[in-house]
Amino acid sequence: MKRLYFLLVLVLSIYVVSNSQNTAEEYFQSGLSKDSLNDYRGAVLYYNKAIEINPNYTEAFYKRGNAKYKLGKYNEAILNYNKAIELDSNYFEAYNSRGNANYFLSEFDFALQDYNKALELNPKYAEAFNNRGVAKIKMMEYRRAIEDYNKAIEINPNYEEAYKNRGNAKLYLSDYEEALQDYDLAIEINAKNPKVYLMRGYVKSKLKDNRGGLADFNKAIELDSNYADAYYRRGLAKQGYGDHSGACADWNTAGQLGLIEAYELINKYCIVSYPYHWHW
Numbered sequence: 001m002k003r004l005y006f007l008l009v010l011v012l013s014i015y016v017v018s019n020s021q022n023t024a025e026e027y028f029q030s031g032l033s034k035d036s037l038n039d040y041r042g043a044v045l046y047y048n049k050a051i052e053i054n055p056n057y058t059e060a061f062y063k064r065g066n067a068k069y070k071l072g073k074y075n076e077a078i079l080n081y082n083k084a085i086e087l088d089s090n091y092f093e094a095y096n097s098r099g100n101a102n103y104f105l106s107e108f109d110f111a112l113q114d115y116n117k118a119l120e121l122n123p124k125y126a127e128a129f130n131n132r133g134v135a136k137i138k139m140m141e142y143r144r145a146i147e148d149y150n151k152a153i154e155i156n157p158n159y160e161e162a163y164k165n166r167g168n169a170k171l172y173l174s175d176y177e178e179a180l181q182d183y184d185l186a187i188e189i190n191a192k193n194p195k196v197y198l199m200r201g202y203v204k205s206k207l208k209d210n211r212g213g214l215a216d217f218n219k220a221i222e223l224d225s226n227y228a229d230a231y232y233r234r235g236l237a238k239q240g241y242g243d244h245s246g247a248c249a250d251w252n253t254a255g256q257l258g259l260i261e262a263y264e265l266i267n268k269y270c271i272v273s274y275p276y277h278w279h280w
Helices: 002-036 040-053 058-070 074-087 092-104 108-121 126-138 142-155 160-172 176-189 194-206 210-223 228-241 244-256 262-269
Strands: none
Touching (some): 002 040, 002 058, 058 074, 092 108, 092 126, 108 126, 126 142, 126 160, 142 160, 160 176, 160 194, 176 194, 194 210, 194 228, 210 228, 228 244, 228 262, 244 262
């Protein structure tokens, strides 16, 4: 009788644990659904439930960290990545993501350590090479950043972000021709990124191709009509052409979109000639 009782208790325990695991998975899947809708607060609530049921749910800690990261809560994200790494010391994605959170906290040395660990665990991790390159740019190590972007592109020849970032590094080195080539390659892969058109337009302006620069600024604005930097740069290009009223109109738009430095150019070039057009 005692043996039968023991077996019943064991079966019941297994059922309860199995049911709890299934419920944790259901909450986790609901969190993923919220993530896909960019509802990161809602996602966190579901991941909380999954972790409450299963305190060793590695993936739930990682995904909750990602949601916290998307909400700009970088310190809280790091706590979740720490737990995911504690549960799985080979979780290279968690090291990479923790590196991103450290980057946005301006903890660049810690970010590099995390990217290094991610690459130690997965030497073919193109995203970690790209992210490490971004951190190195912040540390003004432009040539070392280019080495990382080269590696990312070697692993993934269609990595648009790596081409763009390599172009940025070359721009810092005043290597405008090669920067232009990288921006061209990035646009070949994805012709819908306004940031790349902005940077290519800027490089073309530096190379005295004002017409080409203006066309790229126009394209950036076509893709994102609220892109303040593009209006600012297009204003500079128009000013170079002698289109002062067009330049002032663009700077005014940039200022209205929140780019405060645009008003410095308005004060310098526009107030005297067009005193009643500008909205502060």
